[in-house]
Structures are given as structure tokens and as C-alpha cells.
Amino acid sequence: MATDNVILELRNVDAGYGEIEVLRNVSLRVEHGQIVTVIGANGAGKTTLLRTIFGLVKPSRGQILYEGADITGLPTLELLKRGIAFIPGGRSNFPQMTVQENLEMGAYIRKDKRQVMKDIDRLCERFEILRMKRHTPVGNLSGGQQQMVEFAIALMLKPKVLLIDEPTIGLAPLLVDEVFRVIEEINASGTTIVLVEQNARRALEASDYGFVLELGSIRYQGNAEQLKQSEEVYRAYLGER
């Protein structure tokens, strides 16, 4: 990888919760404009990796660099302002607020409220489901629809890097394709994506590059094609050929 094109980099990062260390000596680089997937078994530390990048978990060792600047230990609010956004797994919205209000909360830190309203209009044009359910409480929407709202919440800040945790968990196969279509579309408009996904095969198909996390450390990495071809990765994470 060329160094000059790297937007996000982790150098020898250890992180965890209190005494429990989850990530051990993780180093990785994400290039500008790519979709990068992190795969691994349950408990390998995939979610912790995203939370560490987003400042929700403080690393006990190592460095995190973003656009060439050291962001290790910076508060989440600062990272949001600099262009990193996070879509957590599970239901991450405000269930009793309408789609419109959820999007407004996504833009909470923005000061240009008039432009926010225009951006919401634009997102509603882009995603039909948002337009149809604009004034419905998000909790009344289906799982797939809620996932779309969660994407849209993150897009309100026009992030340069979007961290996405398990976006297809619990969704029907047809919706899984829809979610990946949206991820590719967001990427095509210039956002770098770091994706954690249990559906490893599908995720690698959409990605440029992949990392395999095992017991909190990077075990393999490579182009998505290389990973799919690797015998070991295949057996462990992608099932029988």
C-alpha cells in the first residue's frame, strides 16, 4: 500500500475493557476511498476494533492516525467533527422519534440547521423508504428499514470514514443485497468504509481489502480476492468450497 493514500492507520494498538484486553498489537492501514472488511469469529474483537477507532474504547498502547494526524485518545465528539462516523450493530436509533427527527439528531453537532433540512430532503429523495416513512416513529419500521435509517443518520455528517458494525445481522437475504448496494453507493460517493461483517463471503465480494482478526490480533490480510482464494481463510471463515 502506498503510504500517501492512507486515510486511517492503527499502529501496534492494544485495547480492551478494564483488565480484559481484547485487541493485541493490531496494526492496519486503510486506503482512501476503499471498502475494507474485518472478518473474524465471534469474540475476535471486531466490534472493539471499531469502537477503539471511534474513541469509545481508549487504547492502552499504540497509535491511531487519521489523515496523517495522531487521533489516539481523542474524544468521540472530536472524531465526529473530523469526519469519522460509526454505525453500531443492533438497533442504533431513537425508536420513538420519527425518521425526520432521527436524521436531525444525526446532524446534532452541525450548526447550519437550514442546510441540514435540505440534506434531509435530499436523503429522502435518495432513499425511497425514508421518504415514505418520514414522519413515522423509527421503532415501527421493519429491521431492514431501520438499518437504512441508521445509514442515513450517519450520512448526515457527510463522513470521510464510515465505520459499520454488522449491518446485515438478522436481515432477510434479499435485504442483505440491498444493504450492500447502499454501502457500495455510499463508497462510490467518496466515503471510505471500514466494515465488520459476519457474512464474510458477501462482505469480501463488496470489498477492496480485508483483514482477518483472530483472538484480537490481525492473522491475515490482503486484497479481497486473495483472501477469498486463501485455503486457510476459506476453511475457517467462508465455509466449505
Add this chain to the structure above:
Amino acid sequence: MPIEVVIFIEHIINGLTLGAFYALITLGLSLIFGVARLVNFAHGDIFMVGGYTLFLLLNLSGITLPYPLIVVLVVVVTALVGLLIERVVIHPILNRSWRVQAVATLGISIVLQNLALILFTSDPKQTPTIYSRQIIEIMDIRISVQRLIILVAVIFIFLALQWFVKHTQTGKAMRAVSQNREMCQIVGIDVPRIAMITFAISSGLAGLAAALMSPLFSVMPTMGSLLTLKALAAVILGGLGQVNGAFFAAFLLGLVEALFSGYVSYAYRDVVSFGLFVLILFVRPQGLFGRRVGL
């Protein structure tokens, strides 16, 4: 009109006033619970601080302030007291266990009550206003103007609060915090700041209740303790976290108390309201307006 009907209507009006008063206290308690996930056992004592503030403002030597101005001043003072308490005591324990929070807010309650005891002694203080003795009579029904003011003010405050949480950035953030605190961090909503604002608002509401209601009673250091428990009962009855539910449960409590003390026994009214509370929880553990959580 037959005297029985007149008495009945008077009891209903008394009940509605009492309910409106409970509702004002309950709104604040419920807001704090919703936003900070914390039961503020000192909420009634902030009401008591409002009562003494009213007493002091009514007895300023030399000047007589107009009552509406006094009400505003009491609200401002209690909101500031709430803000101070939040900064000093609540803020450091926002993310601690409910045990720590219960002990801390009970501590505030004890400190405030004893401060009042030192400053004002345990003698009840009267805080009459020009409205508390004014009576209007419609078709033999006699209502004190003070009670009417309470009813109107509470309905106005309720509508204003509804507007606030639906249409302002801060109000929406308060709802967001009560629905998904983790997600607030992710979109950059400053949860401690929202909790602080909520504390100030709800303390101000307790102050408003004191400024409007104490002219009908008297002001004492312990006037808030039982009130905290009654408001808590209304919060639980309404369904935890359901601000509107708590508001209506407070009215229900007021009506039941007024009718019972009017027709049966004044001395046993607290037994009845807490008895009703236990009974309703027995039938509907999720509260009157709450939703079942879990399976």
C-alpha cells in the same frame, strides 16, 4: 343546586387542583428519570426550597413585589439551586449504579431539610397571597382564585413542555437521551449537558409548584418528603419513562385523595393513595400507561 351536588363539584375541583399540583412535581421527577435514569429523592425538597423562597420574597422589608414577579423569581431560584445540585452532586454520579444515586439524592434531601430547619426552625410559615383568600362563586360553587391559577398554570406548562420537547433542538435531544443514551454518544449529543438542563427545568417546575401551592398550605422543612414519594408513585403508575402517563396518574391520585378526604376521612388519605398505588401495580405491574418490557 342541591347542596350534595355543590359539595361534590367542590371536591372534584379540589381534587383537580391537588392533581395539578402533584402533576407539576411529577413532571419534573419523571423528566429527570427519563433523561438521567435517576430517581431524585431530593425533588420534593427542592419544592420546599421554593416554598421558603416564596416566604422570603413575600416578607421583604419595605417592598411589596407583585405576585407574578415573585412566582418567576421562585422558579429562577429553584432552577439555579437544581443546577448547583446537578453540578456538585449529580454530575459525578451520572453513570454510577442506582444505589449510589439513591444514597446521593437522599443525602441532598437530608442536607436541604436540615438547612431549612437551622435557618427557619420547624415552625410552619404562612405564605398567603392576595389570591389565596379571594373566592369566586359560580352557581353556589365556591372556588379560591389561587386554585384556579394552579389549574390553568399546570395545563399551560404541560402544553408548553410538549411543544418544547417536540420542536426545540434541546427538547429533542432530551427525548433522544431518554430513548438511547449510547446512540447519543455516537451522534455527538452531550448527555451530561442535557442532563444538567433537564435538572434545571425540573427543579424550576418544583419551584413553580411551591410558588403556586404553598399559599394554600404552610411552609415547613419536611413538606417535601411525602411529596417525593407521591410523585414517585405517580411516575411508576404512569409507566416508568412515560412523562404523559405520569402526568395523568398524578391527576388521578389528586382526585382520589380529595374525594376520599372529603367523604371518608382526611387522616387516611395517604393510606388510600398509596393503597391504590399498590393495588394498581398488583394488576398492572407496567403501570397504567407503560408497556411491558421483555418477553
